[in-house]
Amino acid sequence: MSESESQTFELSQIFSMIAVSCLWGITNPFISRGAKTSKSVQSNFSPFLKPFFELKNFIQNWRFSIPFIFNQLASILFMVLVVTLPLSMTVICVNSLTFVVTALTGAALGEAPLSKNTILGTFLVLIGVILITV
Template identity: 35%
Template sequence: MDTSAFWFVVVATMWGGTNPLLKRGSKGVERIREHNRIQQFLSELKFLFFNWKYLVPFCINQGGSVIYYLTLATADLSLAVPITNSLTFIFTSISGTLMGEKPPSRDTCFGMMLVVCGVALCVLDKV
């Protein structure tokens, strides 16, 4: 496997694995009510920044963004976008299911399998 493709899979894993954790960690932010938009924004930011259940997955997610950015310097963009975007969806679905969210339907699983096959063909075409 191309080394950049490997790093894009790592990024997709980091992004997809943290998405359900970010969703879970941000619960409660919707209940914050302030008098104006600036106070609202600052209160929500404070809520998220001091909530370790949100902050830890956010840092991991942003670490994936740093790896993505660094890998883009030497990678083929025609691989970067399909690998990261499609596999992020798959890893989000898997990690969400492992965390107790509703599992994907049979049709969604079939679609994910087709996505993996398509990404594999893109990678093989570039090797």
């Protein structure tokens, strides 16, 4: 392992990874809900005008567009993290924590109750992330 990959994360870097995970994890269930309410653009429009109608539908469906925008902002921050931090640890930590936050948010919204296996898996993921970052 190279010296840069064996270093521990600074507190600000850990908070940045948690921020991305929370933004992704919280917005995922809302994007899923918003996508169910979206309308498809009719195919009788010209190919040139269709993107404009898609954009209009995107803006009008705030249940999808607002969480999507926050999700994409988190993606930009994630790209910054990937460039500045060790790739192998950053991707594992952020994606693992995103799973945890998505499961908790989905349960809070009533999508799926937390099963014993989900709680155990969440606990094991958190232990793994702590071991990687410390």
